[in-house]
Amino acid sequence: MNKKSQLTNSQIIQAALSVAAEKGAGKVTLDAVAKVAGVSKGGLIYHFPSKEALISAMVQHLLDEAECQRTQQERTESSTLTAVLQTRAHFTRQIAGNTAMAILAAAAEQPALLQPVKQHNKDVLQQIQAEHGNALQATLLLLASEALIYHDLLNLSPFTAAERSALEQQLVQQARELQV
Amino acid sequence: MNKKSQLTNSQIIQAALSVAAEKGAGKVTLDAVAKVAGVSKGGLIYHFPSKEALISAMVQHLLDEAECQRTQQERTESSTLTAVLQTRAHFTRQIAGNTAMAILAAAAEQPALLQPVKQHNKDVLQQIQAEHGNALQATLLLLASEALIYHDLLNLSPFTAAERSALEQQLVQQARELQV
DNA sequence: ACAAAAATACCGACCGGTTGGTGCAGTAAA
DNA sequence: TTTACTGCACCAACCGGTCGGTATTTTTGT
Structure with missing residues (x-):
């Protein structure tokens, strides 16, 4: 039952993500996640033997996703920098809701869980x-560009959507000019 | 006993700050703060009627401190931007330990508590x-410059102390060149 | 000036609820 | 038989917050 197991696994992670996004970083509890995932608490623990393991998996999942999108963007961009800037400009806000609180949950729970993010x-x-x-x-x-992300993360952005777009555009432009 | 009350008040906030810094954002509990402050739980609640009030006061305290340092720096700098950059270059790391987890605690507890930071x-x-x-x-x-702070905040900085100094210096320099 | 009264500052036991986690009997599918 | 769960009872620890009581200081009446 490897396939179903993997499916449940990702269902749980998705549930954890959505709980974090909807209820806030401080409300990511095993019971809440299990409920949203449509899994019993025992089932959850079967997949992730501790809360730490769950949140760690959550962070890893986010990282993998970001990595995937970036390498995809790299095909049409001439440098890693422009690829990163473009990816962030296009995808940040759509992921932000989920990512933000997930990262925050990890940080609050145990700062060490962000180590993989640091390495990345x-x-x-x-x-x-x-x-x-x-x-x-x-x-x-x-x-x-990172500061813009952190703004989303903590919902601290002082910019309007227009200002933000202008900034992102400016960043990409300056990055292109930087290439020799 | 107004003076003693104010003293206790600031002792509690300091305690909350140090608990956040030492134990992590998720460990800022009323009991822990009370213990460090050398106050009973009842005493704590007397000063801050809820945990939310405590964390809110914590954030405000941080904001006031930052504001104070910035206006001080503004006397010797020719623009707000350079003043901010200089202040951050000099004081960030010394406050970082405290501030970081405090902000995180606020964010995890109730994101709305960061509203004053946003306004600032x-x-x-x-x-x-x-x-x-x-x-x-x-x-x-x-x-x-903000990104550097966020790096400290989440302990995610990929830079060595030297690299970081170079970046801060570069920022100030470019800011000075920007003035007309 | 001085005691009674009132307001202030604080203590700490206690409470209801939540949390992460365990244990286990049972089951449906591979 | 193993894998992948369910469902539920249960637990110790912890959490935010209440409450009755107390010590100290300030205010007030005389």
Whole structure:
């Protein structure tokens, strides 16, 4: 029953994501997740032996998804930096609702659970720095883009949708100019 | 006993800050805070009638402190943007430990508690945009600086201390060049 | 000036509810 | 027979918050 098991597995993660998004980061409880996933609590524990394991899987899932979208975008972009900026410009808000609270839940629960995210960011940064002669400037552009994400994460964005689009566009443009 | 009351009040907030920093955002409980503050739970509740009130006060305290440091820096800087960047470069890491988890605690508990932070950011942004002809570029610099803070916040920084200093220096320099 | 009264600051046992997690008997499918 | 669960009772720990009571300070009446 490997297939059904995998299915249930991803159902649970999706449920965890949606609980985080709808009820808030502090409300991701095993009971709530099990209920939304349509699984008994015992079933949940069968798949993820602890809450920590569940949240860790949640974070990993998010990371895999981001990675997937980025590599997809890289086919039509000329550098990693522009690919990242474009991906973020297009997909951020659609994922934001889910991602935000999930990350927050992880951070609140046990900060160490964000370690994979850190590693991922580090990898991306190194790749970008290697591609550009002006690594410092490339890094600044990447940072500005990250700040926009963090704004979504904590719902702290002071920008209107228009302002935000302008910023994203500007970032991509400057990134393109940076290429030699 | 107004003075002693105020003292206890700030002791409690300090305790809440240190609990958040040392134990993590998810461990800010009334019992833990009371214990660190050297106050009974009843005493804590006397000062802050609910956990929400406590965390709200915590956030406000942080905001006031940041505001104070910034206005202090503004005396020796020629623009709000450079003042902000300088302040962040010098003080971020020393506050980071406390601030980080406090903000996270607020976010996880009830996202609405971050509303004052949002307003504060908005005000700063508007002031900066009004001061610069190239508002877009000024905003990008501000954003990059914010990303560095968020890195501290979630302990996600991929930079070494040296890299980080270089980035901060670069930001200030570009901000100075932006002034006309 | 001084005691009675009132307001303030604080204690800590206690309560109802929640949480993460266990244990186990049973079952349907592979 | 193994895998993948269900369903439910149960648990210890913990959580936010209440409540009755107490010590101390301030206000007030005389």
